[in-house]
Amino acid sequence: MEGDSKPSFQKRKENGETQSQDTTQEHNKESERDAAAAEKMGEDTVKRLEGVPVAQQNKGGDQDEGKEDSEEESEEEEEEEPKLKYERMSGDLREILKKDGASCIAANSKLVVVGTNSGHVHVLDHQGNRVREFWLHSRPVTMLNLDGNGDYLASCSHDRKVVVQGLYSTDNCHSLVMDTPVRSVALDPHYHKPRSGRRFVVGTNKVTLYEKAMFGQLRSTVLAEGGGPARAMKWEGQFLAWAIDSGVRVTDMTTNAVITLIKRDHSLALPSEQYPPHLCWPDPNTLLVGWGDSVKVCRVRERLTPPTPHLAPTPTLTLPPYYLEIIYMFTTDFYVCGLGPLGEHVVVLAYNKQADVPALPSSGQASTSPTTTDGRRPQMRVLEPLQGRFEEISKDVLGIRCFQDYKPANYHLESLVDDRQFYIVSPQDVVVAKPRSADDRIHWLLTHNKHHEALQVVRTCREVHKYTVHSVGQVYLDHLISTGQYQEAASLCPQILGSDKALWEGAVVRFNRARQLRVLSPHLPQGPLDPAVYQTVLLDLLHSDHQGFLQVVQEWPGRLYNVSFIINAVLETLARNASNLTLLRALAHLYSNIDKHDKALAIYLKLKHRDVFHLIGRHNLYACVTKHVLDLMSLDVDATLEICISHLNIVPPEKVVVALSNHHEFLYRYLDSLYERRREQSKPYHSQLVQLYADWNRPKLLQLLLHSSCYQLGPALEVCQSRNLTVETIHLLDRMGSSMESLRLILEEEQNLDWAIRLCKEHDDVDLWSRLINYSLDKPDCIRALLNDIGTHIDPLLIIQRIPRGLEIPGLRDALVKLLHDYHLQIELRTGCQRILVADGSKLLNKLVTIQKAATPVYSHTECPSCNKKILSSGGGTGGEGSGGTLVVFACRHVYHHHCLPDHSQQSHPPGTPAQPHEVCQVCRNDKKKSFLSS
Structure with missing residues (x-):
């Protein structure tokens, strides 16, 4: 019942808004029964509203009353589209x-x-x-x-x-x-x-x-x-x-x-x-x-x-x-x-x-x-x-x-x-x-100047037969141009004209007559129009809108028009106004279109404009960077550094360093970037970087001194001393072997006892410890610090015996307790280590003895390495003629006939010692000789 395909109305349920009536087949009582049921069930919903409209409607009214009001309403209300x-x-x-x-x-x-x-x-x-x-x-x-x-x-x-x-x-x-x-x-x-x-x-x-x-x-x-x-x-x-x-x-x-x-x-x-x-x-x-x-x-x-x-x-x-x-x-x-x-x-x-x-x-x-x-x-x-x-x-x-x-x-x-x-x-x-129909609707919309809606209908509706996007769009364009809405008309052209060459050229003519080509230019297709069309637009912009001219020149590829012709026109305009920066930028872009990049680069550098970096990147002009690196750094340091660091094979560091040698800040920025990103390539310039860091970035100087070994210590020390860089000087003196001078600066200049103790621990030099102890004898706090830290490095008596009598040292008891505790701990650690070493040595020795005591198997197929004959005869005895049945077995498991081994008893041992013939396996000795000679 509910699934038929013809139009239907959906039910919206509300109380009292439905009415149903059941009847019997007895016709003589049917009317009375139906009337009673309808009256009962429809009492709340069937409203007798004679003469009372439930929906208001716009009427014209009588001519003699409200005519002016009706006319005002007519003007205010927009005419609705008929259905x-x-x-x-x-x-x-x-x-x-x-x-x-x-x-x-x-x-x-x-x-x-x-x-x-x-x-x-x-x-x-x-x-x-x-x-x-x-x-x-x-x-x-x-x-x-x-x-x-x-x-x-x-x-x-x-x-x-x-x-x-x-x-x-x-x-x-x-x-x-x-x-x-x-x-x-x-x-x-x-x-x-x-x-x-x-x-x-x-x-x-x-x-x-x-x-x-x-x-x-x-x-x-x-x-x-x-x-x-x-x-x-x-x-x-x-x-x-x-x-x-x-x-x-x-x-x-x-x-x-x-x-x-x-x-x-x-x-x-x-x-x-x-x-x-x-x-x-x-x-x-x-x-x-x-x-x-x-x-x-x-x-x-x-x-x-x-x-x-x-x-x-x-x-x-x-x-x-x-x-x-x-x-x-x-x-x-x-x-x-x-x-x-x-x-x-x-x-x-x-x-x-x-x-x-x-x-x-x-x-x-x-x-x-x-x-x-x-x-x-x-x-x-x-x-x-x-x-x-x-x-x-x-x-x-x-x-x-x-x-x-x-x-x-x-x-x-x-x-x-x-x-x-x-x-x-x-x-x-x-x-x-x-x-x-859709065609009727489009016609009504067009006749009522609703062109945009008409265009939407013809685009989205598949039932349109009389109209096309082009036909409706042309009417829309005519309307916009006739009413002076050039911006809207220009933005609509790509949708309406598509890639039709004739239509676009006609649109250019119409906009040119209205002197509105600058409005149309952003929407022109990049082909397939004649070059004369693009040149007409460019010349119009050149004389009316320099900023628009620049934008179009940057967006349009040079193949669309005669670039040389436009360059000549720009040069003529610049002859009358040489300070026009916008036209100079446009001229630079035009030069780059015909591969005259040197002229374009010179113009951008003259203008100090960042487009020079786009030019370099777009045309791979990295080889020119070295020549103009100073000008580029003056324009944009970060962009220049990115080019230099990313193309070291084209922009070699040695040339950049020479070019920037008289501009220390730029040189610092360059070498710092090189050090951070290409550390291996920066090593030849670490000596220069020491001086630059000392002037421009002191926190990085110490890191360079600590981690690099590619700078000269003497000049670096002079730089640090001349600028009173104590911490850096201490580090350099320590690297140059002047540990005593480093300790002096730590104690006198920095007054950092912990640093001094660390220095002494690193070198473990008696003279350094003695210098530190002498410095601390009249300073109770220093004595207490030494007692707390050096108990495991030197004999504590060297300090305790030299403490002046009557010197009050706060915290001495605790320091001595800690000293004794550290001393006993050290003794226990040494004792434990000794026990471990002895146990390991004994275990390994026993293992070696066991291995060496083990019998060496000799098989019937084993051959003597010297004579290449079997060690055992077929009868089960030892082989070899006149050998007396004696075999020699080495620890390397090689087995020889006794008579096959040379007798080295006299040559191998000095007089007075027992002879030990055949103590070396000939095979293993030869292998060692070969290995030694090959190495």
């Missing part, structure tokens, strides 16, 4: 309506059928051309209805006749004569199908269903009677709705059961003859009801669960499987002459309650200009339904022929939901309303 467009049906219909008046209409996607006051039925195409004509009635046709396929047409008339006419076949056609005039008729949407039952419903003072019975006969069933004639009727899907004087009934045609009665709630002073009801099904489950000045949007829903017994009105009540819910209802400030869906909105053919309506311009059929006229023109209003009210989206006043002679009952509105078309019918006119 619909209108076209009067012409063709044969024009001649038909000259002789006869239209009384009703029916339409589908293939045909339009018009009923007239004379009883004729005209079948037309959508252009108004006659296809067929039937003379079915003798009095005005009151209603026409087509089946779902458009194959059959039903008509009724005041002559009491009902005719079902086949448009393409004579089968299943019927002609009935009723007892009373027939107001409404409805064909089953599936009437064209063979097994549909060929049903149709006729509305007189009762509503009767006719369906095909046996032998081609018709069987009739009275669905309802009483409550007045059925003035309107619509059948969609399985549901049939018809309107009687008491309200609108909805019936489920699968069971012929009435679902509900939508009770009439507008004023009874609006008779149904003059203000007839209007029904429309946007989809099989949504019903629109417009009657008098009331509009309702209803939804048929399936009853999901049966109600509990205590809620049933009577014990025998059987509820239908569907119920109807009013999701929107509101009262209008106009009379409804017809309505239909437009997406989530409702389109209403309106008739003003008051006599003043907007006037119609002479050139069209609809207007939104609120001025007054002397008649009541019908209006097409697009409304957004809300709870208890509505919001008007748009309002168009229609130029219907002879509108002065018509009342609400003379107008009809037929809606084609799928095609989104509306047929507005009056006796002398048929107007077709359609939603405005």
